[in-house]
Every structure is written in C-alpha cells, then in structure tokens.
Amino acid sequence: MAALLEMRGIVRCYGKLRANDGIDLDVHAGEIVGLLGENGSGKSTLMKVLFGMVPPDGGGIVFRGKELAGHRPGDAMAAGIAMIHQHFMLVEAMTVVENVMLGWKESGWWLGRHAMAARIRETSERFGLALDPFARVADLPLGRRQRIEILKAVLREAELLILDEPTSNLAPSEVTELLAILRRLRQDGKGIVFITHKLPEVMAVCDTVTVLRAGKVSGRAPVAGASRAGLAGMMVGRDVTAPQILGEIAPGPIRLDIQGLSGPGLGPIDLTLRGGEILGIAGVDGNGQLELAETLAGLRRATAGRISLDGQEITRATVNARMQAGLAYMPADRSSTALVRSMTIADNLMLRDSRRAPYRRHGLLAGRAGLTKAKALMQRFDIRAPSPATPASRLSGGNQQKIVIARELDRNPAVLIAHQPTWGLDPGATHFVLERMIALRDAGACVIYISSELEEVLSISDRVAVIAGGTIAGIMARAAIDMPQLGLWMSGRAA
Amino acid sequence: MSETAGAPRLAFRLRRDGLFPRILVAIGLSMLCAAVLVALAGHNPLTAFRAMLAGALGSPYQIGTVLNRTCPYLLAGAGLALCFRAGVINMGSDGQIAMGGIGTAATVLAWPGPPTVITAIAALIAAILCGGLWAAVATAIHLGRRVHEVLVTLLLNFVALLFVQLVLSGPLGQPGAGFLQSPAMPRAVWLWRVPHFYFHIGILIGVFASLALSFLLWKTPWGFAIRVTGRSRAAAAYAGFSTAAVTWGVMLTAGGLAGLGGGVEILGLHHRLIEGFSTGFGFKAVTVALLGALEPAAVIPAALFVGLLETGALAMQRQIGVPSALVVVIEGITMLFILTATVRRA
Numbered sequence: 032m033a034a035l036l037e038m039r040g041i042v043r044c045y046g047k048l049r050a051n052d053g054i055d056l057d058v059h060a061g062e063i064v065g066l067l068g069e070n071g072s073g074k075s076t077l078m079k080v081l082f083g084m085v086p087p088d089g090g091g092i093v094f095r096g097k098e099l100a101g102h103r104p105g106d107a108m109a110a111g112i113a114m115i116h117q118h119f120m121l122v123e124a125m126t127v128v129e130n131v132m133l134g135w136k137e138s139g140w141w142l143g144r145h146a147m148a149a150r151i152r153e154t155s156e157r158f159g160l161a162l163d164p165f166a167r168v169a170d171l172p173l174g175r176r177q178r179i180e181i182l183k184a185v186l187r188e189a190e191l192l193i194l195d196e197p198t199s200n201l202a203p204s205e206v207t208e209l210l211a212i213l214r215r216l217r218q219d220g221k222g223i224v225f226i227t228h229k230l231p232e233v234m235a236v237c238d239t240v241t242v243l244r245a246g247k248v249s250g251r252a253p254v255a256g257a258s259r260a261g262l263a264g265m266m267v268g269r270d271v272t273a274p275q276i277l278g279e280i281a282p283g284p285i286r287l288d289i290q291g292l293s294g295p296g297l298g299p300i301d302l303t304l305r306g307g308e309i310l311g312i313a314g315v316d317g318n319g320q321l322e323l324a325e326t327l328a329g330l331r332r333a334t335a336g337r338i339s340l341d342g343q344e345i346t347r348a349t350v351n352a353r354m355q356a357g358l359a360y361m362p363a364d365r366s367s368t369a370l371v372r373s374m375t376i377a378d379n380l381m382l383r384d385s386r387r388a389p390y391r392r393h394g395l396l397a398g399r400a401g402l403t404k405a406k407a408l409m410q411r412f413d414i415r416a417p418s419p420a421t422p423a424s425r426l427s428g429g430n431q432q433k434i435v436i437a438r439e440l441d442r443n444p445a446v447l448i449a450h451q452p453t454w455g456l457d458p459g460a461t462h463f464v465l466e467r468m469i470a471l472r473d474a475g476a477c478v479i480y481i482s483s484e485l486e487e488v489l490s491i492s493d494r495v496a497v498i499a500g501g502t503i504a505g506i507m508a509r510a511a512i513d514m515p516q517l518g519l520w521m522s523g524r525a526a
Numbered sequence: 527m528s529e530t531a532g533a534p535r536l537a538f539r540l541r542r543d544g545l546f547p548r549i550l551v552a553i554g555l556s557m558l559c560a561a562v563l564v565a566l567a568g569h570n571p572l573t574a575f576r577a578m579l580a581g582a583l584g585s586p587y588q589i590g591t592v593l594n595r596t597c598p599y600l601l602a603g604a605g606l607a608l609c610f611r612a613g614v615i616n617m618g619s620d621g622q623i624a625m626g627g628i629g630t631a632a633t634v635l636a637w638p639g640p641p642t643v644i645t646a647i648a649a650l651i652a653a654i655l656c657g658g659l660w661a662a663v664a665t666a667i668h669l670g671r672r673v674h675e676v677l678v679t680l681l682l683n684f685v686a687l688l689f690v691q692l693v694l695s696g697p698l699g700q701p702g703a704g705f706l707q708s709p710a711m712p713r714a715v716w717l718w719r720v721p722h723f724y725f726h727i728g729i730l731i732g733v734f735a736s737l738a739l740s741f742l743l744w745k746t747p748w749g750f751a752i753r754v755t756g757r758s759r760a761a762a763a764y765a766g767f768s769t770a771a772v773t774w775g776v777m778l779t780a781g782g783l784a785g786l787g788g789g790v791e792i793l794g795l796h797h798r799l800i801e802g803f804s805t806g807f808g809f810k811a812v813t814v815a816l817l818g819a820l821e822p823a824a825v826i827p828a829a830l831f832v833g834l835l836e837t838g839a840l841a842m843q844r845q846i847g848v849p850s851a852l853v854v855v856i857e858g859i860t861m862l863f864i865l866t867a868t869v870r871r872a
Contacts, residue, residue, distance in 0.1 A: 328764070330763055330764065349766065350763070350764070350765075350766035351766040354766065360764070362764060364760065367758045367760050367761060368758070368760040368761050368763075368764050369761070369764065370761065371754055371757045371758050371761045373757055374753070374754070374757065378750070378753075381750075382754065382761065382764075382765045383764070383765045383766060385747045385750045385751070385765075386747045390747075391747055394746065394747075395745050395746055395747075396744075396745050396746060396747060396749075396750060398745070
C-alpha cells in the first residue's frame with residue numbers, strides 16, 4: 032500500500048542553521064509514527080513545513096498521492112492534515128460545540144448547535160472521547176480540551192493527525208486515556224505523527240519511530256524490538272544514563288520546618304526537611320503545587336501556619352528576607368516569572384540580586400563587576416551563548432533554565448524549591464538539572480522537588496510526598512516505594 | 527564610558543534596536559506627505575519648507591523660541607518615559623503641569639516681603655510638590671482602589687484644568703483683566719534668559735533632569751527594578767521588587783517633573799498664570815516619551831524635534847499662509863510615522 036504521507040529530502044534553513052537537513056518521513060494509514068528528538072533537533076520545523084507554516088528550501092511532500100507544495104495551513108487542513116498543538120487553540124468561554132463550529136464552513140450560516148451536538152456525541156462515542164457537547168471549555172480539564180482538538184480533526188475528516196508533545200500537560204491517567212484514543216484512531220485508519228521526547232509513551236503506542244538529531248534522521252526503527260536505551264542513544268548521540276542513583280548520606284539537622292501552612296487552595300501542610308535530602312512532591316498538576324511553591328517563596332500570603340528555615344521564622348518575611356535567609360526558588364513559569372526574556376543574560380543573572388554585592392556598589396549597579404560575575408557563572412554552569420549581553424529569549428529552554436539555576440545556586444541556598452525544573456527540557460539538559468539538584472543535596476542543603484513527572488520524582492527523591500487537593504496525601508521513603516499507593520494518593524482517593 | 531551589564535552605551539542600545547535608520551525613513555516619509563498636503567493647499571512645498579526652517583532656526587531668537595517650546599515637553603516627557611518603562615501608563619501630565627503652574631503662581635503671589643531669587647526657587651519647588659501631589663492622588667486611587675491608571679490620570683487632568691480656572695476666578699485672579707489670568711509677576715522671579723537667544727534656563731533644567739533619569743534607569747538598582755517591573759510584573763515580584771513601591775516612585779518622579787515643567791513655563795515664559803497655558807502639553811509629552819523610545823536621554827532630541835516642528839510650522843503658517851489646520855495635520859502625520867517606526871515589537 033502506498034504511504035499516506037511521503038516527505039522526501041526536506042531541507043529548511045534558518046540563516047546558517049540547517050534546521051532540517053534532508054529528512055525523509057513516511058506515514059501509512061493506520062500507523063502511529065513516533066517522532067523523537069531533543070529540543071532543537073528539527074521536529075517542530077519538519078511539522079511546520081508539512082503544515083505549510085514555513086516553506087521548505089528543498090525536498091518534496093506527497094500526501095494521499097498528491098503533491099503538496101507551496102501550501103499554507105489552510106490548504107493542509109483542506110487536504111486532510113490536522114495539527115494538534117501543545118497549547119490548545121480553543122475559546123475557553125465557549126462550549127465544546129461552539130468551539131467545534133468555530134471557523135468551519137460546515138457549521139453553516141445559521142448555527143445548528145443541536146444537529147452538530149448529535150454528530151459530536153456520535154463521534155465522541157466512537158473514539159471514546161467522552162465529551163459533552165454543551166460543556167464549557169473553561170470547566171474542562173486539560174486532557175478533555177485536547178480531545179476537543181482531536182474531535183475537531185476527526186469531524187473535519189483529517190486523515191493525518193499531528194500531535195505535538197500531546198502528553199506534556201496531562202496527568203498520568205489522562206495520558207493512558209489519550210493513548211487508548213490514539214489506538215482507536217489507528218484502527219479507524221488514520222495516520223498519526225506523535226511528537227515527543229518521552230520514550231515510554233513511544234514504546235507504548237507507536238508502530239515505528241523516527242529519531243531526529245541536529246536536523247537529520249539519526250535512526251528509524253519499528254518499535255517492536257527497539258530498546259529504550261537504543262532510542263535514547265539515537266536521540267542524543269551519547270549515552271545518557273538513567274538519572275543518577277542517589278548515594279546514601281546521613282540526614283543533617285532540620286533545615287526547613289513547615290507547620291500547618293494554609294492559604295487559598297492550600298493546606299494545611301506539615302513538612303519537615305533535613306539537610307542532605309531531596310523531597311519529591313508528586314501529584315497531578317493543579318493540586319496546589321503552585322500555591323505551595325509560591326507561599327514558601329513569599330509570593331503568596333499564608334493565612335495560617337508557620338515556616339521556619341534553619342530555626343528562623345520566615346512565615347511573614349518578604350521575598351528578599353527569605354532569599355537572605357537562604358531560600359532559593361526556581362518557578363515553573365520560566366518565560367515570565369523566572370526570567371525576563373527580553374533582558375540580557377547578565378540582567379537575568381542579577382534579577383534577584385541587584386541589591387547585593389557584587390552587582391551593587393556604593394548604591395549603584397556595578398556594571399563591570401556584574402559582567403565579570405555573569406561571565407564566570409556562564410562558564411561554571413555551561414550557559415551557551417555568545418555573550419552576557421545576549422537576550423535570554425535567544426537561548427534554548429535548557430540554557431534558559433541554566434540561567435535560573437546559576438542564579439539560585441550561586442547564593443549557596445539552604446533550601447531550594449524547584450517547581451517543574453525540567454519541564455520542556457531535552458534529556459541532556461534534564462540530566463544537567465538533576466545533577467545540580469543532587470550536588471546541592473550532597474552539599475548539605477535540602478531540596479523540594481515539585482514535578483508532575485512521577486518517574487523523575489521517583490528517580491531523584493530521598494522521600495516522595497504526594498500533593499492532592501492542596502494537602503499532602505502521604506509521604507513515603509525512597510526505599511519503600513509502593514506504586515499502587517502512590518497512584519491512589521495522586522487520584523485523591525486516599526483513605 | 528564604561529559598558530555595564532544592564533546598560534550598554536545609549537548609542538549602542540539605539541543601534542541594536544535599529545532605531546536610527548527607521549526614524550530617518552519615518553521623517554522622510556512624513557516630509558513627503560506634508561509636501562503633498564502643502565501642494566494640495568496650493569502652495570509650493572519647497573517655499574513652505576524653507577519658511578519652516580527659517581522660522582525654526584533662522585535667527586538666534588527663533589532658536590530660543592524652539593528651546594522654550596521644548597522645555598515643558600522635555601520635563602514631562604522624561605518622567606513619562608520612566609513611567610512607561612515601569613509599565614505605568616501615566617496620562618496625567620497635563621494636569622500635573624497645570625498644578626505645577628498653580629503652585630508656582632500661588633507661591634510668588636503670596637510671597638511675604640520683596641520677591642527675590644529665593645522666591646523663584648521656592649516657587650519651582652512648590653511646582654514640583656504640586657505636580658507630585660497631583661500624581662500622588664492618582665497613584666493612591668490607582669493602587670488603593672485598583673482603578674486603571676489610565677482612567678485615573680486622564681480624568682484628573684480635567685479636574686486640574688478646572689482647578690486652574692477656579693483659582694484664577696478667585697484668589698489668584700486679576701480682577702478686571704477680561705481674561706482668566708493672574709496678575710503679572712515681578713521681574714525678580716523671572717527665570718534668567720540667555721542674552722541674544724532669549725531662551726530661559728528651563729531647557730537646561732530639562733536636559734539635566736533627563737540625563738539624571740537615564741542614569742537612574744540604567745545605573746541604579748532602582749532603575750533595574752523599574753525595568754524588570756515594566757517587562758514582567760511576575761518576575762518583579764519574584765525578584766523581590768514591590769510593584770506598589772515602583773509605581774509610587776515613578777509616578778511621583780514624573781508628577782514632580784511635569785509640575786516643574788509647569789512652573790518653568792510660568793516663570794520663564796508667561797510670567798503669569800493663564801487659563802489653559804498647559805492644554806495639550808501632556809499629550810505632547812506622551813508623544814515625546816514614545817518618540818524617545820522610552821529612553822530619558824533620547825527624549826531630549828525627541829522633544830527638540832517636536833519643538834522645532836511646531837515652531838517651524840507656526841512660522842510657515844505666518845509667512846506663506848498655509849492654513850493652521852494643515853499645520854496640525856502635518857504634525858500628526860509626522861508623529862504617526864515616527865511612532866510606527868519606533869514601536870516596540872513584542
């Protein structure tokens with residue numbers, strides 16, 4: 032059978048950078064193709080070329096036997112290609128049926144909501160989407176919103192679905208459901224391109240996998256018979272071992288003591304951390320992680336309870352006082368909280384320290400000293416950029432996160448709160464982040480590691496706590512991990 | 527000149543943003559449009575432009591006129607650049623300038639004993655305080671009641687303008703003048719004028735203030751807090767900067783400078799408080815701040831440019847009879863072109 036999609040020798044350059052350098056990609060009907068690669072390996076560019084968002088500099092595309100050239104996203108959609116972005120293109124204030132009808136000719140001049148709702152119900156049932164046509168998008172969890180996008184694609188008779196990092200915002204149970212939906216779509220004869228850098232999901236659902244590295248195909252294999260280590264090797268071109276088993280170290284004195292901490296959407300929470308410990312906080316996103324992190328960092332007020340750091344109470348302390356007491360914080364929102372993207376690397380490195388030496392001297396900003404410091408930090412933390420005056424927005428996600436790490440760790444913190452510190456990073460950068468956390472722990476500090484990636488939490492934590500509904504559902508030591516129990520805690524059904 | 531982490535040299539910053547060529551193109555295009563309009567009005571564009579140039583730069587006196595006109599725009603505009611950098615959209619310069627004028631006039635007219643240089647200095651300080659006070663009222667409402675700052679500052683302008691009328695029809699008025707104006711001020715409090723050019727020293731104060739603000743913005747931790755706050759409130763909170771403190775700081779600074787602009791206008795130019803002396807200044811200040819790409823030092827040439835354009839356009843009107851409405855249109859088109867060229871891309 033001829034392939035549904037054939038991409039041959041795709042080349043796309045951005046200036047000197049060859050983002051796609053002669054890539055071939057085949058997708059057959061009824062096949063799920065995993066597209067793997069680190070950030071910047073060319074996955075997104077390839078899909079942009081396919082969807083007509085950028086023209087290729089070379090190569091050709093044949094879709095359903097017809098050549099696709101010089102097309103725009105509208106043409107790609109009309110031909111039967113649907114793109115499901117990482118960030119959903121939905122109007123939150125509208126219902127499912129309204130979102131489906133939005134911008135679609137078949138909705139007609141008079142909006143027949145009920146007729147459309149019937150079609151939605153039928154399709155939703157066929158693929159197990161479980162969508163209520165009259166639910167408001169704002170009330171739906173992220174997993175359901177994603178299904179609206181899938182529903183839109185199916186209703187518009189797309190034959191090829193491109194899912195860009197579809198699981199990055201989902202809870203584990205939602206991921207399982209999504210994979211089941213993808214299998215049904217495959218049964219129905221759809222072709223699917225599944226873009227990700229999570230190996231387990233590829234192994235679970237894909238038929239074949241194409242691995243990109245530096246704009247070229249570095250490997251192509253049927254999933255049956257491929258090994259995770261082999262795929263990871265193809266992705267990074269070097270051996271990225273599973274994160275670092277922690278060496279046992281004797282717990283130090285109590286460094287962070289949280290008693291009955293409460294706030295809107297949070298608490299009461301009791302936690303005690305000793306030096307030389309990483310406490311992982313797992314849980315489905317939106318269960319109080321942000322509230323906990325921000326209340327500890329001083330960005331939200333606690334309504335009750337107390338926090339003490341090395342015996343010093345900081346419950347009502349300002350952000351600055353907390354920093355001086357030894358509290359470091361890596362926010363999950365890298366783009367507008369942890370960094371000011373339009374400012375330079377040097378500015379971002381002094382973001383929270385502009386009032387302290389060496390950045391400040393005699394009440395003024397010490398420019399030269401700041402630059403020297405920035406250069407030193409860039410070297411120490413391997414921040415790859417032409418100069419300290421480069422805007423942070425020009426850097427890759429990994430290098431941006433390195434700025435945050437450099438700034439927060441340079442203060443030699445007693446306590447580090449890291450919220451989703453590896454979100455969106457490729458395996459190499461993730462490795463770097465985890466290594467730094469462990470080094471900090473080995474130096475006697477304690478780390479609160481908040482992440483919805485359960486596997487990562489398990490690999491790095493001395494103890495694992497689960498947050499659900501704003502409170503700690505339970506804590507277990509690394510040695511005594513009980514997965515079913517963790518699962519119960521995460522789903523909020525703990526006894 | 528040292529390069530610092532946060533502050534590469536101004537020229538470098540401007541070059542990096544690619545502003546210079548774009549501004550030149552914008553000026554070129556607006557001149558072209560103006561030429562077409564003048565031609566449509568039945569005049570020779572070349573004659574018109576020559577009249578404009580002569581009117582603005584033809585004699586020392588004309589140059590002095592340009593500088594005097596520039597002065598309030600510069601003082602208020604530099605403060606606004608600071609506000610906008612912090613993400614605080616202060617639209618209240620008009621009112622703050624008016625209040626500064628009131629403060630100055632009240633101080634001079636109520637001065638016990640013979641007026642001296644001290645009186646003038648006290649009057650200018652009063653101008654700063656009154657302008658600052660007006661900004662403080664707006665800030666208190668904005669922060670205290672969470673009313674959007676554009677709304678508060680804009681509406682307080684009308685209050686301030688009416689307040690000028692009120693004091694002029696009451697305590698500060700000159701009875702029987704036929705206009706709403708105060709009695710003339712004694713020569714002792716007039717600002718010193720540079721002989722031959724006849725511009726008063728207000729422009730020097732403005733240049734000094736702009737350079738000082740630029741220094742503050744790029745070389746002090748407070749300036750850094752302003753820049754971070756303007757780019758991202760979330761990042762500012764994370765960095766430990768108080769948005770409220772930054773807002774108070776920039777509003778009081780801008781209000782004080784705008785007030786000073788009003789005071790200088792009174793003591794340097796009119797020598798009495800006149801109804802409507804500040805009308806439209808606030809919006810020119812906004813233009814000038816944007817034109818200067820929110821860089822206080824770059825507001826100096828921006829304000830000079832607007833001052834030049836206005837003086838020249840008025841001369842053109844007087845000399846060759848281009849209708850005054852056309853002058854306003856040309857001014858507007860020029861602003862539009864330049865703002866389009868300098869607008870920041872997100």
